[in-house]
Amino acid sequence: MDDDLIDSSELPIDRRSLLPGTGFFYPDSLDEGRSEERAKAALADAEAVVVTDSDADGLGCVALIREAYDAACDVEPFLETIESRLDDDSDDGGVIDDEPELPESTVGLIAAGPHSLTKSLEYVAAYGDSGIDVFVCDISPDAYESVADPLGTVVEQSERVSWYDHHQWPEDAAAGVRDAGVDLVVGDSDEECSTDVTLRSLDYEFDDRFTELAAVTRDHDLWINDDPRSKDLADYAFWTDPAEYAAVVGAYGASLPEVVEAYIADRRVEKEQLIEKAADRASYKSIGPWTVGVTYGRCSQNEVADELQAAGADAAIIVKPSGSASIRGGETFESAHLVARQVNGGGHPKAAGCKPEIYDDMMDYAYHWTTEGEPAKRVILQAFRRVAEEHAAADSDEETVNTDSEAADSDVDEATE
Template identity: 55%
Template sequence: MDDWLIDDERLSLERKSILPGEGFFVPDSLEEDRQEQEVAEALDGAATVVVADPDADGLACTALVREAYGEGALVPAGPHELEETLEWVAEYAETDATVVVCDLAPDSDEDVAALPDLVARVEDVRWYDHHQWEDDLAALVDEAGVERVVGDSDEVCTADVVHEQLDYDFPDRFRELAAVTRDHDLWIREDERSDDLADFSYWSEPEEYIEAVLEHGPDLSPEIHEYLAEKRVEKEALIEKAVERAELREIGPWTVGVTYGRCSQNEVAEELREQGADAAVVVKPAGSASIRGTETFERCHEVARQVSGGGHPRAAGCKPDVYDDMLDYAHHWSTRGAVAKQAIVDAFRRLEVEGDSEAQTDDGDE
């Protein structure tokens, strides 16, 4: 396949909104081989290792660990990459290393299958998070000998947890970094700096972000603000495309906004909330989806768990298992995510039915 076919720079805004980024078209086997090699190189000689989701919260955690320990090799891992990432760390980490897992929650037994090997290999394993955990998976992690601390997902982000748990007298800028990260991660949005952190973590390389917040905390440099202003022109246009495609659906007692596109899901969800949505579903071209709630819908994680995902009551992610081959993806792009949308809408409907059943049972008991 010619490189120019997937070159983002030549795509119109409309096509860029519909199609996934260049990385999607690299086979997982090649990507995994590259990632494994990078993990092996990063862990060579590292006394402290951080396995973290490379978003603003996970990268803030990494910055906090580096400040406290004086170092910290980052191993980026998304929620769907946890299983193989822990396997690689168990294989390549130095035997005297401390491993800190941040801002990640397992979705299945397989995700934490490598923990016994990891605990047996290294000196210390800690796990800090703020997501919703299944009791059986929490027990597996605890029984493996991991020091696990999970904060209240309605009150704190993982950076808050790390800031509190590490035995270190952090300078004030790190306390402020955790607070502003929380403002974004919990979608409080009372501090205008939180959008800057979220956008910069998305558009920059992880090491660039970590270096910036280590030096400045949440107050980014003028050069970074100039960069963000330029990038936001396209960002706003992609948000507008996704909002234009949105439909409001009545599902039981809730109004759910459903849309598709490569975009910033939080801003799209906010726009749909202003249109009257209790919850928002943003299906992405790569096949995953973001689910966002409001004060009138706090069951996003319950919806996500039905379609291969998880998260928080007001913010969750998933990737419906509806793609068997590239023809399914072609259909996904040409129909703007019709099958994935339907799978998630059906999950909302099952919640509504479950609620009715519980109410009927309660009435019967009375």
């Protein structure tokens, strides 16, 4: 296939917003082999390893753990690569060719997601040295059974296994992980991010820049948005390599250096254009007591959700060209995780993600792109309707209980008289 067909960097913004990045077209078979080689490299001679989500919260945990192990990377080579990147306007969609040799740490980093967690733990079980310390951060399994086998092996061969998170855990999954011998600490998702949990759980006296890093990371991850730096952290983590982000925030905390700020500003020009495109194509549905804004596009889901909620939506669905979707809520909708669990996902009450299992071949994806995600929108809206029905049934049961209670109180009053 001609590389130009999957390189969207030269497309007009209208068409660019409808298609996934180049990385989407990178075959899983090749990507898995590449991921395995990266995991081997991360685990080679490592005294500890962190398996984590690759967003700002997960990578903040890496920076903390490396600091506690005195294993922070030299940041200067990373800053040099950022300088050179400012002259390169291409968008590789996550595929990076000719990666430069950069400093490595004795605390390895394996970037994972909900659907790659089991495989990442299998890599640790296969390639981790006996006696290694293992940390899993900012990620939770849908069920204990999905991680039971590799996690059991990891626990047997490791000196320490700690899991720091703040997502909504099913009770049986948390019990299974703890029973396996893991030190599991799950923070209140309304109060803490995973970086907070890691900060308070490690037996180490961190200096102020790490305390500040946790606070600013929390500001974004819990949608507080009082500190403008939190948006910088989130964007930078999304746009750059996990190792680079961990090195930079490990050295600078939440106050990023000028070259990073320049890189973020450069990338935001296109980001704002993509947000506008996604917001403009939104529609609004009335489901139960809620107004749900639904849209499609390659965009920053948090900012698009803000736009939809400013237009009157209680909740927002942002379907991506890759087939995944983000579900966002707020004060009037706190069941995003319940919706996501019905369509192959999970998350928080006010923010969740999913990828409906509706893509069997490339014809399904072609239809997805040309209809602006119509099949995914449909199944997620159906999940919203089921959750609305469950809420209505729960409210009805509560009203029945209250009515019965009032009747009982009346009977008691009459008997007393």
